[in-house]
Amino acid sequence: MKNIGFTVTELLVSIGVIVILGTIGFAAYKSFGGQFELNGESHLLVSTLNRAREKTLSSEDSSNYGVHFESDKYVLFKGAVYDSLDAGNIVRTLPVSLELFNINFSGGSDVIFDRVTGRTDDDGTVIIRMINPTSNFREISVLSSGHAGFIDTVVPIDSRIADTRHVHFELGTWSIQGATTLSLYFSDFPNPDVQVDIPMAGYFDAGPTSFFWEGTTNVNGQNQTIKIHTHFLDAFNTILSVHRDRRYNNKALAISIDGKAIVSYDSDGAATVGGFGGTMSVQ
Numbered sequence: 478m479k480n481i482g483f484t485v486t487e488l489l490v491s492i493g494v495i496v497i498l499g500t501i502g503f504a505a506y507k508s509f510g511g512q513f514e515l516n517g518e519s520h521l522l523v524s525t526l527n528r529a530r531e532k533t534l535s536s537e538d539s540s541n542y543g544v545h546f547e548s549d550k551y552v553l554f555k556g557a558v559y560d561s562l563d564a565g566n567i568v569r570t571l572p573v574s575l576e577l578f579n580i581n582f583s584g585g586s587d588v589i590f591d592r593v594t595g596r597t598d599d600d601g602t603v604i605i606r607m608i609n610p611t612s613n614f615r616e617i618s619v620l621s622s623g624h625a626g627f628i629d630t631v632v633p634i635d636s637r638i639a640d641t642r643h644v645h646f647e648l649g650t651w652s653i654q655g656a657t658t659l660s661l662y663f664s665d666f667p668n669p670d671v672q673v674d675i676p677m678a679g680y681f682d683a684g685p686t687s688f689f690w691e692g693t694t695n696v697n698g699q700n701q702t703i704k705i706h707t708h709f710l711d712a713f714n715t716i717l718s719v720h721r722d723r724r725y726n727n728k729a730l731a732i733s734i735d736g737k738a739i740v741s742y743d744s745d746g747a748a749t750v751g752g753f754g755g756t757m758s759v760q
Contacts, residue, residue, distance in 0.1 A: 512607075512613060514572050514574055514575060515575060515605065515606070515607055515613060515614070515615065516615075516708075517708075518571060518572065518575055518605060519605050519615040519617065519627070520645075520708050520709055520716050521569070521709060522551060522569075522603075522605060522617060523617055523625050523626060523627065523647060523716075524647070524709050524714050524716060525544055525551065525553055525569065526544055526588065526617075526619060526625035527624075527625055527647065527649045527650075527714055528553065528713050528714055529542040529543055529544050529553050529588070529590060530542075530590045530595050530597075530623045530624075530625075530649075531649070531650060531713055531714070532555075533590040533591070533592050533595060534590070534592070534595045536592060538555065540555045540556055540592075541555070541556060541557045541589055541590060541591070541592055542554065542555055542556075542589075542590060543556075543557075543559065543587055543588055543589035543590060543599075544587070544588050545559040545561075545586060545587050546577055546580045546582075546586045546587070546588075546603055547577065547580075547586065548576050548577050548578070548580075549570060549571055549576060549577070550568055550569060550570045550571060550577075551568075551569055551577065552566050552567065552568050552569070553566070553567040553569075554566050554567075557589060559587050571605075573608075574607055574608055574609075575605060575606065575607060575608065576605075576606060576608055577603055577604070577605055578603075578604040578605070578606050578611075578614070579602070579603065579604045580603050581601045581602050581603065582599045582600065582601035582602075582603070582619065583598060583599045583600055583601055584597075584598065584599030584601075585599075587599060588600075588601075588619050590623050591623070594623070595622075595623040596621055596622055596623045597619060597621060597623050598621070599619070600618075600619050600620055600621040601618075601619060602616055602617065602618045602619070603616070603617050604616045604617075605617065615627055624649070624756060625647075625756075626647060626756040626758060627758050642720065642721065642722050642723065642746075643718065643719075643720050643759070644718070644719050644721075644740070644748060644757060644758065644759060645708065645716060645717065645718050645719075645757070645758045646715075646716070646717040646718075646719070646739060646740065646750070646754045646755050646756070646757055647714075647716055647755045647756040647758070648714060648715040648716070648717060648753070648754070648755040649714060649755040649756060650714075650755070651714075651715070651737075651753065652710065652711065652712055652713055652714055652715045653677075653688060653707070653710065653715045653717070653734055654685055654710060654711070654712055654715075656677055656734050656735050657676065657677055657678065657735060658674050658675065658676065658677060658734070658735055658736075659674070659675040659677050659690060659705065659732070659733075659734055660672065660673070660674050660675070660732070660733045660734070660736075661673045661675070661694065661703065661730060661731075661732055662730065662731040662732075662733075663694065663696045663701060663728045663729065663730055664728065664729040664730075664731075664744075665696055665697050665728050665729070668697040669697065671694065671695075671696045671697070673692075673694050675690060675692070677690070677734075684710075685710065686710050686711065687706070687707050687710055688705075688706060688707045688710060689705075689706040689707075690704070690705050690706065691703070691704040691705070691706075696728045699727065699728070700725070701725065701726045701727075701728055701730070702722070702725040702726065703719070703720065703721055703726070703730070703732075704718075704719070704720035705717065705718070705719050705720075705732070706718050717739065719732065719739075719740060721742060721746065723745075723746045726742075726746070727744055728744055729741070729742060729743050729744045730742045731751075732751075733751070733753075734753075737751070737752070737753035738751025738752050738753055738754065739751045739753060739754040740754050740757065
């Protein structure tokens with residue numbers, strides 16, 4: 478009679494395969510989760526730098542504001558000098574999977590903004606990275622103008638970028654909280670232009686701490702699909718994300734919120750940041 482049971486060797490091989498597959502799956506999950514944390518924390522860090530600048534320019538409490546950096550945390554503080562014991566400090570401790578590396582500012586580990594101009598003498602860069610693997614990182618730059626953004630932000634002389642499938646806009650000096658109308662202007666010369674005005678109220682969460690809209694517009698017989706959402710939203714700042722995949726879009730497009738120009742695309746997809754689009758960066 479044929480033995481249809483497992484031998485010890487077959488059983489051990491099966492267990493080994495299961496262990497290997499489980500290890501691979503766990504590693505992939507861990508890597509994805511770490512990348513998600515890295516993206517979120519890096520955007521929050523840029524937002525904190527810009528918030529410190531905004532608070533300084535608005536002369537909140539008639540004071541300067543700055544950001545202090547350590548390997549495992551950063552601190553938004555009030556005053557011209559960092560005081561670790563100040564009860565008003567806003568401390569952001571990084572997840573254990575991340576660290577700040579190569580903190581390289583003219584002011585050492587502090588970036589402080591000027592009350593009149595918003596500029597800083599503490600320009601430089603800092604890297605936020607995964608502890609394992611350390612090859613996953615984002616480098617953040619603070620310019621002497623006081624503006625902060627990712628080192629891969631592309632802002633050439635004409636403010637155009639060509640790789641525009643997914644672009645972020647760090648608005649910096651204003652927030653879309655309370656905004657009412659998202660406007661899309663499609664140009665299709667010599668055909669008629671198409672304008673779509675989207676009431677925004679139904680696309681905010683209850684906070685509101687996030688906004689998400691996605692839709693398809695028929696422009697003279699051809700569908701154009703756009704997705705617009707926030708990565709960060711509070712009363713002071715917004716990190717806005719625009720997805721315009723050229724596989725599904727071939728018309729020139731301008732995007733504005735309550736009449737404030739965010740970005741315009743030509744028909745080939747090259748983007749030009751608008752007057753209210755802040756800092757534009759490719760993702």
